[in-house]
Amino acid sequence: MGTNHDIRGPRTDAEVPGFWRGLGLPGLIDVHVHFMPPRLMDAVWEYFEEPGPLIGHAWPIHYRLPEDERLARLRALGVRAFTSLAYPHRPGMAESLNEWTAGFAARVPESVPTGTFFPEPGVDGYVRRALDGGTRIFKVHLQVGGFDPRDPLLDPVWGTLAEAGVPALVHAGSGPVANGFTGPGPFGEVLARHPGLTAIVAHLGAPEFEGFLALADRHEGVHLDTTMAFTRFAGGLGEFPPALLPRLRDLGLEGRILLGTDFPNIPYAYAHQLEVLAELDFGDDWLRTVCWEAAAKLMDLQPG
Template identity: 65%
Template sequence: MSAPTDDADVPAFWRGLGLPGLADVHVHFMPPRLLRRVWEYFDAAGPLVGVRWPIRYRWPDEERVAHLRRLGVRAFTALSYAHRPGMAGDLNDWALAFARATPGCVPSATFYPEPDVAGYVAAAIDAGARVFKVHLQVGGFSPTVPELDPVWGLLADAGVPVVVHAGHAPVGTAHTGPEPFAAVLARHPRLTAVVAHLGAPDYEEFLALAEKYERVALDTTMAFTPFFDQFTPFPAAALPRLRELGLGGKVLLGSDFPNIPYPYADQLAGLARLDLGDSWLRAVCWENPARLLGLD
């Protein structure tokens, strides 16, 4: 399968694979004021970014939704994340309302370690949330804090997936890396978790977690793009393991749209250049995320 060179080529890419479209588990939609602050942080190359990061798709919500539809992204998340107490409940209300008003958007939610966290996570599930996001780097907390133990158990019992930014990239903190999240999985081995960015830069350690735990997967977000490869390239020796995991349902398309400094097509082109086969691309770009998100 030839790699798309720009966004206009993306529909031909997935049609050439015989797919109905793309399913992307790592897309961000947030309340406009919060998203503007996120973009300002990237513009300033803040401490948790560390490099120049010009946002490619600095557009209003409706324009970004329309662009996803032009690309053929039939299913996408609306991931947000709380970085202080008292945020998550309001973010969940906004994200769930956004999903109700936006065909193709998977109802999404988040959480933060605070006294009422288990209650509002349960409420979000009851309101239809089908995927959660937690960002250990930006949130500045350990996944092993006592407040979150009942939440991990609740999500494991419900079978609702959580996308976890657990890796050190782009800038590590005391709570990122494979060890903290491995401790969560040891306590909650049935948790359905998607490790963002393939766990970069500790790719092989996070691959091992996906190999060990039945419900742990990884998303491709930013991996194999020229921008990301200059900082944290994926080890060539681990590609056979990535292929097996992808064919086994455990590697999922993620993009970080719109918070990327390059075209969406770069993500797909990077995957195509791996030369892991059309069956692998079909699994990663549609079959695996569609199964995880419960699409028909």
Template identity: 60%
Template sequence: MIDSQVPGFWAGLGLPGLADVHTHFLPARMERRVWAHFDEAGPLIGRNWPIHYRDPAETRVKTLQDLGVRMFSALAYAHRPEMAESLNEWTLDFASRTPGCLRSATFFPEPSAAAYVADALTRGAQIFKLHLQVGAFDPRDPLLSGVWDLLSSTGHPIVVHAGSGPVARGFTGPGPIGDVLARFPRLAVVIAHAGAPEYTGFFDLASRYDRVCLDTTMAFTDFFEEMAPFPVGLRPRLRDLGLAGKVLLGSDFPTIPYPYAHQLEALERLDLGDDWLKAVCWTNAHNLIATTPHG
């Protein structure tokens, strides 16, 4: 599949488009630094990772629109103290002027976290992002207790890179975030990359907790299969979770080393059926966001 065939893919399923919960738009300075880290195949990357969509933000928004991505995100993530609040200002403003973009926010373990998360919610934040691998912080940090308590009560989804791929670091793996969920079982956590490479442990969390989901970001693609192959034995569980509303389309656009279409091709070749594809590519994310308070 190539990008020009993507509209035909979702139209053939009878969908109005695609809902992608895991895309990135960042402030220009931060974006340059992130892209440079990918270019250098830095220590958190571990391999050559050419960025396929290295275009200005306006061009990338149009690319998503042309592909038929009707819902997407601007997932920024704080990796040190005193940066989350300014990132939230940027991402919330970006969404306010970008049709189809979810109002995204982030947080970091610091004394002000609960206050600025509450402010982001007041301003209409719809989805949050944490990156435990890059941030190298413990999600069980007491400084986050107020945030977890708040988001547990509101039901706002938090996309969490908790898996140890592509390189294990800090507090990744199902254990740390699993401990958070044991304390706050109503959290709506979306496990990025389907939890690669600890797929089984994260599938167990998705099965155990009502509001825990997985996103497909880069999972099942040739690129990920080379370093974290998805166990064939988990396919029945993947199908069941998807049909139960617990698997959401994610892509990591624009920082992917292949065309957007390849993520969809990778999902299609799992051969889990059209109902599963429809749920994953549109219905599950649409329902999750539609049932979440928006300010």
């Protein structure tokens, strides 16, 4: 496959299948998709649309639809594999969320079995049980959870994930609202202690893009997802520095940048994320790797 620049990014959701077909792909893999128990999903949507203090501004949900309709939208777009990211905001939630997401993956073939955790007694045990049950990625939300990734209760969990080679998708950046545990410093210390850990930093680490790209330079297991980056909805995530674009291109070609969107919790059409990635003009090989190949390799996905 060449590196031509003929593929135009889709401007509408109806154009998305033509986009990935034009790249010669069988579809898309999206590592940053949210499915949760209905009551929790509704609560998250209310929080976004109020908006709550961790959001700070209006954030209308473009795909505020029943679960079956959200699944139909993803399938129509050609998203062949996606996560079901759920996350706790207090102790005592994570294990039940893992049970729900396991059930979701069992009934939704495209769903990558997804887990989560919180610093609490017994966390290593339920993470191990989730791994034994087939979980292939874990969501960690330092901003919403408000916890320190260096918490001693989590040290064995990071070690377990590193040994298993199962990635943690971590919201470690300070956007849209910082707390004392976000930014590249705290999670960087986790990586220094567990250098074999495979991680996906959400939102390209926004707004601390430079710091998280530096972590990727130091740790070959660090990946980043594109969620909301470069879109015309700033959302408190900051503007990606132009000087870092060459490094982003190189990391993408190395398989270290993965497509993420935040579906359904986005204030614009799904196509817009793909449109702005194509506008970077990094070439079709970059788009192929980001939209399919990197995630397929990282999680050993062979969706039909």
